Amino acid sequence: MKIEHIEIHPLVGKLDQPFGWSQRWTDERATQVVRIIADNGAYGWGETGVGPDALAGAAASLIGQNPERIGAIWQSIINPRYQSGGYAGPASNIASAIDMALYDLVGRARGLPVYQLLGGKVRDRICTYATGLYYVPSDLEDKTWSDFLEEAQGYVDQGFTGMKMKIGGLKLKEDIDRVHALRRQVGDEIRIMVDANEAYDPMTAIQAAHRIADADVTWFEEPCSSRADEDNLLVTSRSPVPTSGGESASTRREVARLLKNRVFDIIQPEIVNVGGISELKLSASMAEACNVRFVPHFWNTGISFSAILHTLATVAQSPPAHPKEPYVNEPVTEFDQTPHPVRESLTDPIFKQTDSHVAVPDKPGLGIEIDEDALNHFRQGDAIVVQ
Numbered sequence: 192m193k194i195e196h197i198e199i200h201p202l203v204g205k206l207d208q209p210f211g212w213s214q215r216w217t218d219e220r221a222t223q224v225v226r227i228i229a230d231n232g233a234y235g236w237g238e239t240g241v242g243p244d245a246l247a248g249a250a251a252s253l254i255g256q257n258p259e260r261i262g263a264i265w266q267s268i269i270n271p272r273y274q275s276g277g278y279a280g281p282a283s284n285i286a287s288a289i290d291m292a293l294y295d296l297v298g299r300a301r302g303l304p305v306y307q308l309l310g311g312k313v314r315d316r317i318c319t320y321a322t323g324l325y326y327v328p329s330d331l332e333d334k335t336w337s338d339f340l341e342e343a344q345g346y347v348d349q350g351f352t353g354m355k356m357k358i359g360g361l362k363l364k365e366d367i368d369r370v371h372a373l374r375r376q377v378g379d380e381i382r383i384m385v386d387a388n389e390a391y392d393p394m395t396a397i398q399a400a401h402r403i404a405d406a407d408v409t410w411f412e413e414p415c416s417s418r419a420d421e422d423n424l425l426v427t428s429r430s431p432v433p434t435s436g437g438e439s440a441s442t443r444r445e446v447a448r449l450l451k452n453r454v455f456d457i458i459q460p461e462i463v464n465v466g467g468i469s470e471l472k473l474s475a476s477m478a479e480a481c482n483v484r485f486v487p488h489f490w491n492t493g494i495s496f497s498a499i500l501h502t503l504a505t506v507a508q509s510p511p512a513h514p515k516e517p518y519v520n521e522p523v524t525e526f527d528q529t530p531h532p533v534r535e536s537l538t539d540p541i542f543k544q545t546d547s548h549v550a551v552p553d554k555p556g557l558g559i560e561i562d563e564d565a566l567n568h569f570r571q572g573d574a575i576v577v578q
């Protein structure tokens with residue numbers, strides 16, 4: 192088998208209503224979808240966030256290569272950046288999309304689901320929590336937080352056992368009040384996570400952590416700038432709530448830095464940033480060996496979500512205790528529920544949860560197909576074809 196050509200599809204979906212987090216607001220959702228096609232007709236899908244020109248530049252060097260040499264191709268993208276001291280930056284995003292697409296392609300070519308290529312699954316479904324509860328325009332006016340609480344109740348009614356809300360986008364006391372309002376709304380049985388998206392300095396983050404602790408918050412995500420290890424470490428050492436972070440980490444080296452220094456209590460690599468399926472699986476193993484909880488980040492479409500499900504299907508229970516329990520020793524992943532027109536129509540299946548769990552696809556490759564109408568509808572201009 193040889194890689195014959197590679198398509199790049201820049202997709203953008205406009206939102207009916209903007210939403211926001213501590214750093215900014217958005218009125219669109221975007222992803223870069225990649226399809227790698229081999230000379231025997233086998234193909235595979237991947238995605239990432241880096242721009243199409245960077246992807247096209249890397250794709251050119253892959254034409255004619257054997258797509259089954261996933262590790263060699265991954266290294267050919269990342270290794271030229273080694274001298275940057277482990278920060279692979281955009282190369283890590285490129286490798287993420289390529290790696291994902293190669294696993295999908297090889298799985299389809301061999302008639303095996305990706306989890307079989309990773310050693311076989313140890314569980315059939317993955318526990319998820321709802322990511323939502325971003326800021327919406329009414330939050331700036333309505334201090335009873337009625338839309339926020341209604342959204343939260345919706346997740347409870349759908350069967351989610353956990354949900355994550357944003358903090359850091361309002362004045363501190365308002366955000367603290369919202370955390371407690373959420374706890375009152377959903378009762379004692381639902382896990383609540385809070386995500387500041389790097390909003391605070393260490394002092395404010397530590398104060399905030401103390402003021403939300405008695406709302407039984409499962410973790411406090413990205414309290415400070417994600418590359419400020421000393422600041423995050425200070426919060427981790429003084430916060431009564433476990434901390435989490437790592438969604439922007441690129442490759443094993445950045446994940447290892449966070450693990451070695453125990454910067455966060457929970458590590459959250461994002462498959463489209465860290466380096467794809469290969470690197471997410473490796474990160475899970477490193478976290479397991481370090482006894483740090485591993486909870487992958489997710490923010491794109493069903494392509495990368497399926498890749499996360501396949502990977503988590505194969506990771507060990509950690510620690511290997513009895514009974515099995517998500518958040519304690521069984522894997523959990525984020526399941527973005529915020530509006531995303533592309534995610535909501537691009538893949539078959541559109542992933543859904545039942546009892547807060549999502550089934551791991553069993554068809555070959557990632558086990559998804561792409562809706563070509565959706566692909567064409569959301570694409571900005573023509574697909575870029577590298578051959």
Ligand SMILES: [Mg+2]
Nearest residue numbers: 386412413438
């Ligand atoms: Mg986050």
